[in-house]
Amino acid sequence: MEQVLKSYLEHLCGADCVEENVSMATRTTFKIGGEARYFVTVKSKNILARLVSALDFINYPYRVIGAGANLLVRDKGFDGVIIKLGFSEILDNECFVYADAGVGLAKLLSYARKRGLGGLEFLSGIPGTVGGAVFMNAGAHGGAISDYIAIVDVLKNGEIVSMDARACKFAYRKSIFQSKRELVIIGAYFFLKKSDFAIISEREKEILKKRRISQPKEPSAGSVFRRPLNSQLSVGEMVEQLGLKGLMRGGAQISPVHGGFIVNMGGATASDVLYLVKVIKREIYKNYNLKLKLEIEII
Numbered sequence: 001m002e003q004v005l006k007s008y009l010e011h012l013c014g015a016d017c018v019e020e021n022v023s024m025a026t027r028t029t030f031k032i033g034g035e036a037r038y039f040v041t042v043k044s045k046n047i048l049a050r051l052v053s054a055l056d057f058i059n060y061p062y063r064v065i066g067a068g069a070n071l072l073v074r075d076k077g078f079d080g081v082i083i084k085l086g087f088s089e090i091l092d093n094e095c096f097v098y099a100d101a102g103v104g105l106a107k108l109l110s111y112a113r114k115r116g117l118g119g120l121e122f123l124s125g126i127p128g129t130v131g132g133a134v135f136m137n138a139g140a141h142g143g144a145i146s147d148y149i150a151i152v153d154v155l156k157n158g159e160i161v162s163m164d165a166r167a168c169k170f171a172y173r174k175s176i177f178q179s180k181r182e183l184v185i186i187g188a189y190f191f192l193k194k195s196d197f198a199i200i201s202e203r204e205k206e207i208l209k210k211r212r213i214s215q216p217k218e219p220s221a222g223s224v225f226r227r228p229l230n231s232q233l234s235v236g237e238m239v240e241q242l243g244l245k246g247l248m249r250g251g252a253q254i255s256p257v258h259g260g261f262i263v264n265m266g267g268a269t270a271s272d273v274l275y276l277v278k279v280i281k282r283e284i285y286k287n288y289n290l291k292l293k294l295e296i297e298i299i
Contacts, residue, residue, distance in 0.1 A: 033073025101131030
């Protein structure tokens with residue numbers, strides 16, 4: 001079975017796009033994680049459709065990822081296929097800017113800035129892709145990517161279909177794609193506003209400066225928890241009040257810079273991170289009667 005699958009993956013995607021037993025510590029911003037049985041880079045939507053259909057047919061596990069910026073891969077790894085989207089086209093007309101799911105957010109922002117199209121500056125410095133940002137409804141500084149989305153193209157039952165923003169059921173750090181894994185995000189159409197290059201650039205610089213000051217530089221997966229909707233305090237503020245900043249387990253640490261981040265100080269394992277997650281959850285529930293929800297995705 002495994003040899004047949006490997007041959008199929010290489011035939012469909014190209015031998016240079018298929019890797020075996022890949023350490024996910026080398027493919028995520030957290031720099032943590034066991035091995036993926038297969039790591040496949042898919043360079044076209046047609047190939048993606050065929051690959052997903054085949055894996056669904058044989059009931060073989062797979063996960064689609066972007067830049068690996070919001071992921072914690074468990075130490076035992078993933079006994080399946082990790083699919084990385086390798087197509088990254090951006091197009092625009094008078095109404096929309098379209099970006100493939102594999103487009104890095106930095107690339108999308110650069111494209112928009114050069115054309116005097118503003119609105120997405122709040123995403124500056126977030127090391128993700130369009131697909132990942134849509135999946136998580138990424139946001140910062142009071143903005144969310146869903147505020148600018150008109151349509152999302154998804155792969156469903158082997159075909160590409162379009163969903164308007166309402167059908168995506170966006171909410172705070174949520175989308176329909178988190179509960180319906182059979183919908184694979186292909187790309188998104190954005191409404192952006194005409195603006196001035198200098199204004200957009202200055203706004204991006206301000207946000208990047210704030211991010212450098214307020215967020216840790218060590219490897220991480222970004223904010224670990226979603227902010228509780230019924231709390232006046234952020235998770236980071238509660239962690240600080242509880243004196244948990246700086247707490248370590250193995251190579252993982254609750255960041256002394258921002259209590260909402262867990263960072264990899266070197267050699268951290270997923271088990272180390274999950275121990276600190278458990279501590280934060282327990283202490284915040286005990287002291288604030290709040291049940292935290294993860295923002296990071298666990299594979």
